[in-house]
Amino acid sequence: MKSVIIIGAGGAGLVAALSAKESGAKVTVITKEYPTRSQTCMAQGGINAVLSEDGGDSIEIHVQNTLKSAAGLADENAVRYMCQEAPHAVAWLDSIGVGFSRTNESRIAQRKLGGAYAPRACYAQDYTGLKILHTLYDRCLAEGIEILNERYLLEFLTCKDAQEKIFVYGVSVLNKRSGEVQTYEAQSVIVATGGYSRIYHNYSTNSSSSTGDGIATALRAGVKASDLEFVQFHPTALKNSSILISESARGAGGYILNSKGERFVNELLPRDEVSKAIDDEIAKGEDIFLDIRHLGLEFIEKELPQEAKLAKLYENIDPARELIPIKPAAHYTMGGIDVDENSSTCIAGLYAVGECANHRVHGANRLGGNSLLELVVFGRQVGKNAAEHAKSSDENLDLxxxxxxxxxxxxxxxxxxxxxxxxxxxxxxxxxxxxxxxxxxxxxxxxxxxxxxxxxxxxxxxxxxxxxxxxxxxxxxxxxxxxxxxxxxxxxxxxxxxxxxxxxxxxxxxxxxxxxxxxxxxxxxxxx
Amino acid sequence: MKINIKRDSVVCYEVEAKKQTLLEALNEIKITQDGSLAYNSGCRSSVCGSCAVRVNGREVLACSYHVQDGDFVEPLNNTPVIRDLVVDMDKAYGFNAKAKAYQSSITSSVLLSHEDEKLNEVQSNCILCGSCYSACPVYAVNSEFLGPFSLTRVLRYVSDKRETNKKEKIDNIQINGVWDCTLCNACTLVCPQGISSKADIEKLRARSAMFGYMDPSFSNFGGGISF
The missing domain is CATH 1.20.58.100 (Fumarate reductase/succinate dehydrogenase flavoprotein-like, C-terminal domain)
Known part of the structure; x- marks a missing residue:
């Protein structure tokens, strides 16, 4: 049977797995942790999709907002594809059971994030990523997809065909439990290993696992990476722990203040501009705070319970009564493995998707709510493509x-x-x-x-x-x-x-x- | 301050006396004293479920527990220890598949109201940290018990309007399922997300009764005659 191996079991990896399975391939997902522990669980803000044009929003405006945030560096065709597919992506998540928040009119609730013209981010209270990731995992169980836990990627196995064209035929991994090196062969391999923000170590909002493994490994195998210099700093990370306070806090009307209690930046500007303004203030010796007191206890308990809990735990702050000390921290890496419009790398059979890939939809700065969207849209596409590509080959190496x-x-x-x-x-x-x-x-x-x-x-x-x-x-x-x-x-x-x-x-x-x-x-x- | 960690034997470590989470203390030990200490962590913000351990006999997330002088730290119960604080969760998570804790089929165009959303909002906050699984006393007598988190997950789907085959879900949790729970509530007390699997299992029992099932321990006693 044609087989596809997926490295990484976050949102992108699991969507790709479901899609490849649907396209008839035998699918094996390999992760260095367990699926539900992936970075995706930390996404809070939401997933962008224009579900209705009634309120003045449109797919075209979603495209324009994304391009503007990208500062001229996004591929318009890729962005357009992603934004057009967005309502289908959300409908698909809804169809597999994701617990999105709903309005009184029984629609999927949407909120406004920075850089967006209208409330466009579909959310599940403040656990959007968690609920999407867990539902994807449950769906993989329903489909009987094989998931191999706690195996660390070592190398992609490649070979040249008769025309000297390099192709992938599997992966080698270190089984963390046994300490043994194992190899798995497949006709297609999808890299879905996440970003590299942890290079910033204590100054990153990310999980300690966001170490760029798949990108570094793919580079060693001969792929090219692109736009690596573009790293998004999220303006509102907790000062001591770099733990993220979701953009929804600003979206809902939170203020950013300096030590004098002054607002110095429009909080709803894209993340790069807000981060830069904060950095300027810090350089002047100011401490920076997020103020959500005026949103009221009821609002905080209902819409931001997670951030309230984290602020208490890590900063000993009650955000309903006190200012939250913040700083910008590395949050998302726009660059990654360079892929074409089919999510394919320059190595035949090797694909990439999610934060480790560069589909050129985020350009120089990603719009909030577009990362969950990207992984669903391109995850569905890459799974299908990898399954279709799958063809036989065999070789062996000592690792x-x-x-x-x-x-x-x-x-x-x-x-x-x-x-x-x-x-x-x-x-x-x-x-x-x-x-x-x-x-x-x-x-x-x-x-x-x-x-x-x-x-x-x-x-x-x-x-x-x-x-x-x-x-x-x-x-x-x-x-x-x-x-x-x-x-x-x-x-x-x-x-x-x-x-x-x-x-x-x-x-x-x-x-x-x-x-x-x-x-x-x-x-x-x-x-x- | 001193903390004791159960490894092959119990090892006492000295960590900086300041207000810090257990995870920060473990990182301090690993970086400055003993790189061989094995434990798991991820998000640091209580959503990835990687760092559950037991402290003084109670399950906690290392990233959300403030460490105290003299604490005794052990790996989770009811699951094989791989090394130090790391346990093998494959069998535990495997119960999700056995319990069929997923939506039976893909459904489209089912409208959910705000009230529908709230029906299983709490259950779908589960982070699969395994704290409830570790605290559950049933595993001492039945190693095949579907367990608290898997059953909570079943309720999460059964109570969802998008589930089209509720009977199949209920049929599947009769053996090694809802009736094996002792309703001791240990799971509820340790859940970092405020989920009560015990209450969820009671709800599943009520739904089971609606489909004609009853507590097998009563039916075995021959119509209520006292023993």
Whole structure:
């Protein structure tokens, strides 16, 4: 039977799995955790779709809002496809049982997020991602889809055909429980491993698993990545823990204040602009707060219960009575594995979807509510395409070698400290504001860390559930990506969306209204 | 302050005496003292369900529990320990499939009201952390019990207007299901999401009765004659 392997069991991976199954393929989903623990569960705001044009909103306006937020860097055709498919995507989620919030008129409730013309984000209280992810998981159980838990991606297995064209024929993974390397073969492989915001370590809203594994691994296999320099900073993360306070808090009318209690930015602007305004204030020595007191206790309990709980737990703050201390934190990575309109990479049979992929729909800055949308729309598309592509091939390679080599590294330098150091450096220099000198310095630091990797061995040389080893492998992937992100940021000598260069503060449409395409060696080019 | 962690044997670690979550303390140990300590975590914000452990005999999420001096930290119960605080959840999660905790078929154009949404809003807040599963005493006598989170999930679908075959869902939870629960309420007390599987199981029993099922422990006693 034609088989499809999907790496990653978040929203994108599970949608792709259901779609590939529906198209007649044998499907195996492989995840380094368990499906319901994926980053998707953290999405709160909603999923954008124009369900009715009665209120003045339209699919065309959704397209225009997305393009505007993208600062000239999104592919209009891809955006149009996504926005047109959006109502179908939401209807499909509704049909499998997602518990969306409903209005008194028995419609799916929608709220307004930053950069949107109208209330367009369908939500499920403030657990939108959680409820979508769990319902997808339940649907996979209903369809009998095989899910292999706790296996960490090592490499994509590739080979050349008679015409010297490179194609994928499977994956190698480390079984975390046994410590053994296993290989799985398939005619199509879909990468759905999420983004790389955890490079920013303590300055990221993401799960500790968002380490860019699939992107780094795909680059090693020979794919190209694009737009890696575009990292979205969410303006409202809790100050101490970087835990996200959903955009719905601003959408509902929350204020952003400085220490003097002044509002200094239109809270409903796109995320990059709000983050930049906050960063400017912090640079002036201001502390920044989110104020939702005026929304009232009843509203907070009904619409924002999760954020109220988190503010209490991590900041010891009651948001109904007190200001919430916030800072911007790395939230979403627009760049990723470069794919065509069929979600295919340049390696035959290898596809990518979700945050790890770049479908060129977010451009330089993603619109809130478009990430859940992207993973459903393109997840459905990629599953079908991968299933149709699936064709036979076979080869074998020896892969235990890589792990054995890492275990021989000496443990002179604690890699966890380097990881934190890298996160601090990235937030400060590859964050909201960038300039050439600082970027160049960080690049040198990253290269130095890569050089001393053999001195950063493991505390733990055992086989069974060696999280020390997994975290080292994640760190290694992040370092590989870190270098490419910086090179992409240095080369883009302009400011656009989430990429702000202090030394080139204006957009340069002549040279840079184009996607940056980079390979594993850091060779970069631009493409419209 | 000191915290004790059950590994192959109990190991005592010294962590900084400050207000911090157990997860932050575990990270501190792993980064500065012992990289071999194994535990799971993810979102840090109580939605991914990765970090459930037991502290002083009670299930908590490490990311939402403030650690105290002298705490005794152990892995979850009723599931095989892989290493340190990491347990194998495959069998536990497998009960979701056995309980058929999903919508029977894809339905379209079913209109749900605001009230319909509220019918299973709480049940669909489950994060599958496994706390209830660990606290459940039934596993001591019946290792095939479908268990609290799976049964809550069944109620979540059975109470949904989009479910078209409610009888099949109820038929499927009669053996190793709703009647095996002792209604002890241990699951409710440890749920970080405020879900009461015990109450959900009672609701499923009522629905079972509507489909003609009754508590097998009564039917075995031959029409109420005292024993």
């Amino acid at each position: 235990q070698e890589q792990i054995t080599e890492i275990k021989e590294y000496t443990n002179e330098i604690n890699f966890y400290e380097k990881q934190k150091f890298l996160g601090d450096l990235f937030y400060k220099n590859v964050g909201i504001k960038r300039d050439k000198t600082a970027l160049q310095n960080v690049l040198n630091e990253v290269q130095e860390i890569r050089n001393i990797l053999p001195k950063m061995g493991l505390d733990d040389k055992t086989k069974i559930y060696n999280t020390n080893l997994i975290e080292f492998l994640e760190f290694k992937n992040m370092l590989e990506l870190a270098e490419l992100i910086i090179i992409s940021a240095i080369n883009r000598q302009e400011s656009r969306g989430a990429h702000f260069r202090v030394d080139f503060p204006a957009a340069d449409n002549e040279k840079f209204k184009a996607h940056s395409i980079i390979d594993k060696n850091g060779a970069i080019c631009y493409e419209d």
